[in-house]
Structures are given as structure tokens and as C-alpha cells.
Amino acid sequence: MKTEKLPYYSYGSYLAARYGKKAYRVGVDAGFSCPNRGCDRTNPGCTYCDEHGARATYLDEEPFLKEQVDRGITFLKKRYRAEVFLLYLQAFSNTFGTVDHLRSVYDYCLSLADFQELIISTRPDCINRSIVELLRSYKGKNLDVWVELGLQSANDRSLERINRGHGVADFFKAFDLLKKGGIKISVHLIFGLPGETWEDMERTVRTVGRLHPDAVKIHNLHIPFETGLYREYLAGELNVPGDLRHLEYLIRALELLPGDIIIQRITTDTPKQRRAAPKSFLGKSGFYDILEKSMNQRETWQGRQFSLWPI
Secondary structure (H helix, E strand, O other), X not given: OOOOOOOOOEHHHHHHHHHOOOEEEEEEOOOOOEOOOEOOOOOOOOOXXXXXXXXXXXXOOOOOHHHHHHHHHHHHHHHHOOOEEEEEEOOOOOOOOOHHHHHHHHHHHHOOOOEEEEEEEEOHHHOOHHHHHHHHHHHHHOOEEEEEEEEEOOOHHHHHHOOOOOOHHHHHHHHHHHHHOOOEEEXXXXXXXXXXXXXXHHHHHHHHHHHOOOEEEEEEOOEEOOOHHHHHHHOOOOOOOOHHHHHHHHXXXXXXXXXXXXXXXXXXXXXXXXXXXXXXXXXXXXXXXXXXXXXXXXXXXXXXXXXXXXX
């Protein structure tokens, strides 16, 4: 779907059309961990993941949920003049727990502000029928319910290489459960994983395109300090893609993805003080600008190659 302003279906375009006002996510760290790290987050996790997980940078180390929500809303109003707020349980795996515990956390967080969406970031091996039923129950409360499901790669070899702790089959199972439950799905991908060629990434993109999720988040590989990948990087065993190589991967991927899949993210936001590599990479706004310019110069757009896939 080629839009009037952008050659891809941006998340901003989707939110503007849906709400007609400036809508932003309020990132929350609700204290969840993940199967890799154990209940207290102390075990080694995925080799690219540091102790902060995907915690929003404006939270600092704030432990209290109410203060996190208040701080997030204040920041978003001041920085972006936000008017509509979406609850985003972001850090680590936010379905890693009993259904009763999940319900109590979700209910409490939702009570802290007038949220229009419940967005849950998690892993495929933390989804089951009972959890899907819980998530479905929130759809009856005038909420859009999303699950951000981390796949990263559709190659089992790569998942093992980065210590994901689940396989591609686990992702398919979780995706199917969520789809049948009517939950909106965003799939997370990482480009530039150790040992992966463009052909490996293309296989992942085509796999996701066939599944047709509601949205995709694409990350360029970042190596935070004090991670498994950082130790490999210090040993000279890794080659981390820079901005121009990621740009090429991204344009090829967008051409292959169906045009009605929302593109929620195109780069990673690890703060400089936590990032060992790549040391130099265009800022978010600069990268978005060069992506739009490059795609327009090439007269290409999201989905241009999708209809040419072999049946």
C-alpha cells in the first residue's frame, strides 16, 4: 500500500487515522522477567539483551508502576503534546506468570490512566490458551489489545546461536493461538544477527509476510555492554551492520512485506551509554529521512515485490 506521504505504512499514519489525535505509548516495566533469565532477571538471557531489557529510557530506575505511568504521560505530553495514551508493558516478557498475577498487574496498570490500548510485549514460549483468553477479556472493555511477539529470526540455527530458548515452531504455535483469539499481533525481527546472510533474513521476511501479522518491528542489531554478544564483539568475532547496510536490508524487506502491514519500528533505540556497537549510527529522525528519500529515489515502496512471490 503506497501512501501519499511515505513509501511504507508507518505506525504514525496508522495512529493518526485511528485516533485523529496525537497518540503515544506509555512504556511500563511491570517487573516481569523471562524464561531465560529466571524470576529475578539474574540468569543470562538472549545474547543481545542486557539487564534493562527493553525498558523505556525515560523511566530511569523507577520501580513503582503509578510513578512510571505518571512520568511517562508527563514526558509524552511535554515532548510530543500527546493526547491519547496506550499502555505498553514493554520490558522483558509480560506474560511470564500465572494468569491471576497477570490479570492483577494488567488491571492495576489500566486503572492508572485513561488508556485506549493494552499492548503486551512477550515471547512465543510465554503464550498459551489461558493467557490468550485473559487477553481476549480486555477486548470487551473498549480496548484494542495487541501482543508484540518476539521472533527475531525464522531460522532455528540463529535462534540457538543467540540463546533465544525457543524455536520457530514455538512462534508458529503462539501466533496461531493469538490470531484465533482475535488479538492484534506485532512481530519483532532483528536484522544482522551473527552468522546471518541476506538470504537468511529474506527467509524470515517471507515467512512473516505469509503469516500477515498486523504489524512488524524491525531492529538493527545493537550490542549493549555486558552481554553475551559484547564478549564476542570484544574477541573480534562479530561484524555489526552500520546504517547504510541496514538501510539496504530494510528497503529489500519492505518491498517483500505486504503493503497493509504496519511498520512500527525500523531501527533500535539502545542509548549510547549502553551501546558498544555500532558506535556510529544515524539518529532515528535522520534514518527515517534517508529511508524515505532512498525509497522515493528508487521509485519503490512497501509491498512492491510481494505480488511477485511464487505461489
